[in-house]
Amino acid sequence: MNSAILSIEPEAPAMANVSNDPRWQAVLTRDGASDGKFVFAVSSTGVYCRPSCPSRRPRRENVSFFVHPGEAERAGFRECLRCRPKVLAGNPRQQLVKAICRYIEQHLDEPLTLAKLSAEFRQSAFHLQRTFKAVLGITPKQYADSCRMRGFRQKLKAGHSVTRAMHDAGYSSTSRLYSRTASELGMEPAKYRRGAIAAPIRYLLADSPLGRMLVAATEKGICSIQFADCDEELEQALRQEFPFAVRRRDDGDLAHFVQNVISRMRGSEPAESLPLDIRATAFQRRVWTYLQSLGIGETKSYSEVAKAIRHPSAARAVARACATNPVAIVIPCHRVVRSDGDSGGYRWGIRRKEKLLQMESAK
Numbered sequence: 001m002n003s004a005i006l007s008i009e010p011e012a013p014a015m016a017n018v019s020n021d022p023r024w025q026a027v028l029t030r031d032g033a034s035d036g037k038f039v040f041a042v043s044s045t046g047v048y049c050r051p052s053c054p055s056r057r058p059r060r061e062n063v064s065f066f067v068h069p070g071e072a073e074r075a076g077f078r079e080c081l082r083c084r085p086k087v088l089a090g091n092p093r094q095q096l097v098k099a100i101c102r103y104i105e106q107h108l109d110e111p112l113t114l115a116k117l118s119a120e121f122r123q124s125a126f127h128l129q130r131t132f133k134a135v136l137g138i139t140p141k142q143y144a145d146s147c148r149m150r151g152f153r154q155k156l157k158a159g160h161s162v163t164r165a166m167h168d169a170g171y172s173s174t175s176r177l178y179s180r181t182a183s184e185l186g187m188e189p190a191k192y193r194r195g196a197i198a199a200p201i202r203y204l205l206a207d208s209p210l211g212r213m214l215v216a217a218t219e220k221g222i223c224s225i226q227f228a229d230c231d232e233e234l235e236q237a238l239r240q241e242f243p244f245a246v247r248r249r250d251d252g253d254l255a256h257f258v259q260n261v262i263s264r265m266r267g268s269e270p271a272e273s274l275p276l277d278i279r280a281t282a283f284q285r286r287v288w289t290y291l292q293s294l295g296i297g298e299t300k301s302y303s304e305v306a307k308a309i310r311h312p313s314a315a316r317a318v319a320r321a322c323a324t325n326p327v328a329i330v331i332p333c334h335r336v337v338r339s340d341g342d343s344g345g346y347r348w349g350i351r352r353k354e355k356l357l358q359m360e361s362a363k
């Protein structure tokens with residue numbers, strides 16, 4: 001016991017200039033940045049505190065300093081229940097941040113504010129946020145968001161509905177989720193879920209007049225027709241579109257689909273209609289169905305399509321529907337051009353669109 005007391009920081013109540021001790025200044029100013037560097041013990045109460053403790057300041061002559069909470073306890077002091085200095089023991093910043101993380105994880109279903117964390121951990125909001133960011137590189141709010149997003153992804157993968165997964169993951173409002181998920185998931189939640197639980201997918205890579213082509217199908221029908229300059233690019237795009245589906249390369253079975261698509265590209269009337277297995281919003285479906293009614297070599301402007309599907313002011317949405325067409329050629333979005341005669345955009349590049357239109361008009 002005596003040897004323990006000997007390890008206490010030398011404290012000399014009789015010292016003349018005690019109030020000049022920077023540690024005492026830190027206590028007087030409740031300096032959060034000094035938390036973890038030392039604790040101060042108060043002989044009149046028998047309690048030790050961290051410098052930022054909100055409790056009333058003791059008289060200077062009753063105060064002694066210790067580097068670690070353990071030393072204060074060996075000297076007979078109790079931990080203050082208000083500022084809980086032991087939470088900051090060890091590597092103080094990391095301990096604090098760890099504790100904040102655990103707290104956030106357990107309160108994901110509540111709105112998280114810095115003020116709340118600041119009250120819970122008895123740190124100024126500024127100091128708490130700065131410490132958190134210094135250790136983890138993100139703010140507490142970003143950490144909470146990433147926890148929610150992780151939970152949300154897991155629910156979707158497990159096949160829960162978007163609404164249910166959203167609720168379970170602690171999202172309070174749909175709009176908030178949708179505003180975040182486009183960037184986080186890389187796609188809309190509903191689409192992500194489809195990718196998550198999609199049926200097994202077979203695909204074939206082949207040469208075409210427009211470069212390398214991928215045709216992918218579920219057992220119900222074609223789910224993707226894409227073009228790119230190389231196979232890696234095509235396979236990566238398929239992986240992004242259907243991240244959790246079992247994807248299997250299949251050079252035999254899909255060959256007749258490929259022949260059908262290539263003869264369409266050369267401007268021949270298709271010998272047979274191809275089964276599709278694609279998801280669409282009601283609007284996309286209207287646009288895509290209309291496009292399938294266009295003849296070879298026939299083109300329409302975006303606003304003409306909008307009028308034809310009785311949404312005359314929706315030319316921009318028509319352009320979006322074309323840009324998100326999952327099956328090139330079979331849904332002939334290349335036949336939609338700008339009203340000034342310019343060929344407009346194309347999901348697989350403007351050169352490919354122009355070449356397609358040339359091949360069709362040559363017929």
Ligand SMILES: [Zn+2]
Nearest residue numbers: 049053080083
């Ligand atoms: Zn305290």
